[in-house]
Amino acid sequence: MDIATLKTVVLVARHGSFAAAARALDVDPSSVSRMVAGVEAELGVRLFQRSTRRLSVTELGARYIAEITPLLEEMDRALDTARSAAHAPSGTLKMTASVAFAQECIVPRLGQFMARYPAIAIELIPTDDMLDLTAKGIDLAIRLTPAPRGDLISTRLMDTRYVVCASPAYIAGASPLTEPGDLRHHRCLRFALPDYRTRWRFRRAGKAPFAVDITGDLVIANALALRRAARDGLGPSLLADWLVGPDIAAGRLVDVFPQYDCSAAQFDTAAWALYPSRSYLPQKVRVMIDFLRQS
Structure with a gap:
């Protein structure tokens, strides 16, 4: 039996059905069923x-399957190593990130990446859903979180921090915002996640962390839309530095509490690159991780 057939067996196990594996391979389900039946007959x-x-x-x-999976990954590694000795990284890189991170931090850099690695094709899936990498055949995911848990392998791309920000017009016309506790008197713009929509946390050097309960009439499930609402003067919001840094630098938004670390849950967060395999990292994935880390 050939390597492609064994990979199909592993794919069926991961997806849990012939039809799902066939969709991932873009073939007819009956052909997948026949391949698996052939392996079973031979074994x-x-x-x-x-x-x-x-x-x-x-x-x-x-x-x-547990025995052959690492062997197949080693075969892929050997093939990738042999190709990389003579050829530039190549193939299709299927990756996912949140809508906001994809738009702000990945898409603006794709031109430079593709100029550097012209043999790599990119399939980017911007989504705020936590996709199953194995089931969806995704090579790389960028997630914004504290240290990830689970079976996926992770590497830290960059540290992130959160800021409470508001537009200059809002600050000029609203009641004072000099201390985090003042947020209780404001209609905050809230992100539609449990940790973000009810309480924001603050930390200052030499002081114990504390939380402030927040309220507001506007809850938005998209960080880009939340930033727009903050720019338009609808209230203060808690947003990531990579998302609002240019707006703060340009004066469109103001970091309301620059002396504080701000968070919705945990203060130490980062952008992480996650990928499925423990023993094999394809060259196309490795160069993308290195590129994002250096950018």
Whole structure:
């Protein structure tokens, strides 16, 4: 049996169905089913338990797939190493990031990346949903979070911090905003996540962290729209520095409490690059991570 067939078996196990694996491979489901059946016939064991409702991996199938997966990754690594010795990084890089981070931090740099690596094609999926990388066939995800948990492998791209910001016009016309506690008297612009919409946290050197309960009539599920509302003078908002840094520098927004660290949950957050494999990092993924880290 060839490597492509074994990769198909692993893909079926990861996706949990012939149809889903076929969609990932852009082939007919019947061809995937035949390939798996051929492997089972050659091995003389059943790898998957089939029923009208679901497909599940048998005990022997799970052991077999666990054994061949690192071998397949090593084969990919060897192939990538051989190619990289003579060729520039190549292939299609499928990656995802939040809508705001993709627009502000990735898309403006893609021209430079693609000029440097013309043999790499980019498929970028901007979404605020936490996509399953393995199920969706995604090579790389950028997530904004404290240290990630779970099975994915992560590397820190850049530290992030949050600021409470408002437009100069809002500050000029509203009640004073000299201390975080003053936010209780303002209609804050709130991000539609539990940690962001009810309480903001603050920390100052030499002082204990504390939280301020916030309220407001406008809750928005998109950071770009929230920034626009803040620019338009609708109230103070808690936003990431990479999103509002240029606005603060240009005077469109003001960092209301520059002497404080601000957060919705944890103060130490970062942008992380996440990828599925523990033992193999394709060259196309590696150069993108290095590029984003250096930019």
